[in-house]
Amino acid sequence: MEYEAIPGVTLVLGGARSGKSRFAEGLVTRLPGPWIYIATAQAWDDEMRDRIRQHRADRAPGWTTVEAPLDLADALSRHGHGPLLVDCLTLWLTNVMLADRDVPAAFAALEDALAACTGPIVLVGNEVGLGIVPDNALARAFRDHAGRLHQRLAVLASQVFLTVAGLPLKVK
Amino acid sequence: MEYEAIPGVTLVLGGARSGKSRFAEGLVTRLPGPWIYIATAQAWDDEMRDRIRQHRADRAPGWTTVEAPLDLADALSRHGHGPLLVDCLTLWLTNVMLADRDVPAAFAALEDALAACTGPIVLVGNEVGLGIVPDNALARAFRDHAGRLHQRLAVLASQVFLTVAGLPLKVK
Amino acid sequence: MEYEAIPGVTLVLGGARSGKSRFAEGLVTRLPGPWIYIATAQAWDDEMRDRIRQHRADRAPGWTTVEAPLDLADALSRHGHGPLLVDCLTLWLTNVMLADRDVPAAFAALEDALAACTGPIVLVGNEVGLGIVPDNALARAFRDHAGRLHQRLAVLASQVFLTVAGLPLKVK
Numbered sequence: 001m002e003y004e005a006i007p008g009v010t011l012v013l014g015g016a017r018s019g020k021s022r023f024a025e026g027l028v029t030r031l032p033g034p035w036i037y038i039a040t041a042q043a044w045d046d047e048m049r050d051r052i053r054q055h056r057a058d059r060a061p062g063w064t065t066v067e068a069p070l071d072l073a074d075a076l077s078r079h080g081h082g083p084l085l086v087d088c089l090t091l092w093l094t095n096v097m098l099a100d101r102d103v104p105a106a107f108a109a110l111e112d113a114l115a116a117c118t119g120p121i122v123l124v125g126n127e128v129g130l131g132i133v134p135d136n137a138l139a140r141a142f143r144d145h146a147g148r149l150h151q152r153l154a155v156l157a158s159q160v161f162l163t164v165a166g167l168p169l170k171v172k
Numbered sequence: 173m174e175y176e177a178i179p180g181v182t183l184v185l186g187g188a189r190s191g192k193s194r195f196a197e198g199l200v201t202r203l204p205g206p207w208i209y210i211a212t213a214q215a216w217d218d219e220m221r222d223r224i225r226q227h228r229a230d231r232a233p234g235w236t237t238v239e240a241p242l243d244l245a246d247a248l249s250r251h252g253h254g255p256l257l258v259d260c261l262t263l264w265l266t267n268v269m270l271a272d273r274d275v276p277a278a279f280a281a282l283e284d285a286l287a288a289c290t291g292p293i294v295l296v297g298n299e300v301g302l303g304i305v306p307d308n309a310l311a312r313a314f315r316d317h318a319g320r321l322h323q324r325l326a327v328l329a330s331q332v333f334l335t336v337a338g339l340p341l342k343v344k
Numbered sequence: 345m346e347y348e349a350i351p352g353v354t355l356v357l358g359g360a361r362s363g364k365s366r367f368a369e370g371l372v373t374r375l376p377g378p379w380i381y382i383a384t385a386q387a388w389d390d391e392m393r394d395r396i397r398q399h400r401a402d403r404a405p406g407w408t409t410v411e412a413p414l415d416l417a418d419a420l421s422r423h424g425h426g427p428l429l430v431d432c433l434t435l436w437l438t439n440v441m442l443a444d445r446d447v448p449a450a451f452a453a454l455e456d457a458l459a460a461c462t463g464p465i466v467l468v469g470n471e472v473g474l475g476i477v478p479d480n481a482l483a484r485a486f487r488d489h490a491g492r493l494h495q496r497l498a499v500l501a502s503q504v505f506l507t508v509a510g511l512p513l514k515v516k
Contacts, residue, residue: 318361
């Protein structure tokens with residue numbers, strides 16, 4: 001069965017290397033372009049810069065990449081009038097926490113921006129809450145925030161998927 | 173689709189901040205009250221005491237809270253004649269292990285108590301087995317016990333759900 | 345609902361103590377025997393030797409056990425003409441990495457061997473990617489490899505399951 005992005009928000013969750021980004025890209029590229037790719041990865045060093053360049057080269061032509069490591073709500077407001085992919089929420093949340101921004105305020109701004117988007121929006125996030133409680137307090141705070149974010153986005157989403165071994169389980 | 177607790181046991185598993193408690197509470201409160209809430213959290217310090225007080229204040233009126241950090245089988249025997257929620261199995265298992273009780277005996281007593289309950293019972297548990305093998309031997313033992321417990325309870329359950337981003341996947 | 349192995353490859357993923365091995369064994373034993381059990385566990389010490397012996401004793405009669413901690417493709421080529429279970433991919437991947445073998449080459453050889461099998465093949469693997477990013481670089485590499493392996497095998501599989509509390513979620 002082939003899914004595609006539908007009006008409103010589609011949330012794609014999955015574990016590491018579960019094929020969530022590829023599945024999410026397919027949801028968007030099954031629609032007529034042009035397509036906006038909002039990249040939240042931040043290039044801290046040369047290795048990361050190389051990986052980001054590689055990811056961009058791997059994408060099908062027809063994508064326009066917009067970098068928004070922190071100001072995701074802003075990028076959605078500017079570009080959310082056509083098919084758009086955010087990859088990924090998890091790096092964005094990491095950036096928000098590392099920049100010491102107010103997390104609940106950032107979530108609320110994101111929800112407001114999504115509500116105002118007119119194009120189909122696909123959001124990719126890492127599901128990180130199904131292992132043992134981490135020893136590290138920052139990791140615990142991170143997974144709590146990530147879980148709450150996913151729940152809030154799932155409420156407003158039209159579709160929610162969990163990818164397993166590259167395959168989508170439809171949750172909503 | 174709105175689910176509700178049905179006669180027998182409903183098992184609700186989910187990751188951290190996956191909305192499992194809220195979903196489980198809804199399963200119970202869709203039935204006529206009064207409802208029993210068996211809390212297994214143990215107040216070790218003031219922070220925990222505050223969190224427990226907060227959780228209790230957040231619950232809808234109509235709940236009666238019973239604390240059973242260790243003697244869960246007992247609490248089920250005394251209160252399991254009407255709609256009842258246990259939140260959560262994971263803290264109970266932690267308490268059983270920390271108190272150095274016999275884990276297989278505790279599981280067997282729990283199963284016996286559940287078999288004798290006449291009301292619909294909803295059990296909440298953390299799924300903790302889907303990450304990398306923990307370095308820590310106690311964490312490994314814990315996730316082994318938790319996995320075995322969930323399997324045993326799933327056998328006797330009428331319904332089993334896995335919550336993802338606040339949404340239920342029906343597994344049984 | 346009772347599933348069974350079908351022609352081609354069935355991939356069974358699940359967390360620790362999620363009942364994946366038992367479910368996978370049932371897929372095979374619902375078919376007429378004889379059945380081949382490919383064990384990838386390596387006995388490094390007496391404890392492991394005991395556990396392997398115990399596992400073997402627990403299996404129903406009718407199984408023939410073949411040990412293939414590293415040369416899984418080979419074992420499949422020799423035995424993959426009837427119902428066969430590989431338990432598990434995760435230990436095999438661990439052995440491949442510890443032996444410093446080329447991981448992509450090992451994956452390609454495995455895919456080639458599977459394509460040439462004529463019997464129904466059931467592969468068991470641990471889903472390890474749904475927790476917090478591990479601190480440890482080897483663990484990160486491992487979960488990346490495991491995720492990629494599962495995705496590749498899911499593409500060629502006829503059926504894919506995720507076990508939760510001993511119950512199968514059909515993903516493909």
